[in-house]
Amino acid sequence: MTDDSDSRARWRLIVLFVGGAMLGLLWEWLQFPFYLHEGGAGLIWSHVSFAAIADGLLLLLVYFAGWLRTRDDRWHAHPGAAGYATIGATAIVFALLSEAVGLYVVHGWSYAPAMPLVPGLRIGVLPLLGAVIVPLVVLRIVALTFDRRG
Amino acid sequence: MTTRQSVIRMGNLFAIPGFFLHPLLHWWVRNSPELETAMHGFVSPSISMRFFLAWLAEIAVLWIVGALIGFLAVRLRGGRDDHGRGERP
Numbered sequence: 001m002t003d004d005s006d007s008r009a010r011w012r013l014i015v016l017f018v019g020g021a022m023l024g025l026l027w028e029w030l031q032f033p034f035y036l037h038e039g040g041a042g043l044i045w046s047h048v049s050f051a052a053i054a055d056g057l058l059l060l061l062v063y064f065a066g067w068l069r070t071r072d073d074r075w076h077a078h079p080g081a082a083g084y085a086t087i088g089a090t091a092i093v094f095a096l097l098s099e100a101v102g103l104y105v106v107h108g109w110s111y112a113p114a115m116p117l118v119p120g121l122r123i124g125v126l127p128l129l130g131a132v133i134v135p136l137v138v139l140r141i142v143a144l145t146f147d148r149r150g
Numbered sequence: 151m152t153t154r155q156s157v158i159r160m161g162n163l164f165a166i167p168g169f170f171l172h173p174l175l176h177w178w179v180r181n182s183p184e185l186e187t188a189m190h191g192f193v194s195p196s197i198s199m200r201f202f203l204a205w206l207a208e209i210a211v212l213w214i215v216g217a218l219i220g221f222l223a224v225r226l227r228g229g230r231d232d233h234g235r236g237e238r239p
Contacts, residue, residue, distance in 0.1 A: 006228035007228065010226050010228055060222065064217070067221065068157075071154075
């Protein structure tokens with residue numbers, strides 16, 4: 001493990017949140033045709049923006065889960081099999097909970113017929129896939145750019 | 151305060167109200183059945199396995215949210231003492 005300044009640790013969290021929200025926004029637009037949309041453009045934008053912010057929070061949660069396991073602020077630079085398992089497990093649990101609550105508790109959104117579903121769960125495959133891909137990509141980019149030193 | 155102490159303290163701080171929140175909502179829904187419809191079945195109207203699972207899940211989620219806030223608070227404040235290398239004794 002390597003030393004890490006307080007300022008760097010602070011900026012890393014900000015970069016992770018912003019990176020997660022930006023890539024999350026892109027993913028939300030990619031899976032846009034697989035959701036039913038009611039209301040005007042303003043409502044659609046607010047839904048997509050809310051989902052992008054949730055993706056930013058997911059990044060912080062995944063990073064925190066990795067820190068809990070390793071107590072290392074730069075664990076994402078060399079995650080290993082256990083690190084990838086932590087990312088996948090945290091992302092899938094977060095996505096399953098948020099989709100289940102959004103779909104069946106608060107009825108915040110619904111799927112178009114084209115959305116492929118996880119058998120037996122009535123949860124879409126694409127949001128689960130996005131929840132795993134977005135943190136994997138953002139953490140890798142941050143490790144290769146922001147945390148390239150050491 | 152170390153990062154670990156902050157994480158545990160904030161996690162517990164959030165989980166303790168969660169311990170009381172679900173039974174309180176449950177009691178509220180039992181006394182106002184129209185709330186069950188309004189909450190789309192979020193709170194189970196009867197004591198059941200679902201009640202206990204939801205109770206535990208709620209406490210766990212609140213603990214994780216609190217712990218994450220505790221972690222972020224230390225890192226964003228820049229007051230941590232472990233500098234990413236694990237806790238010092």
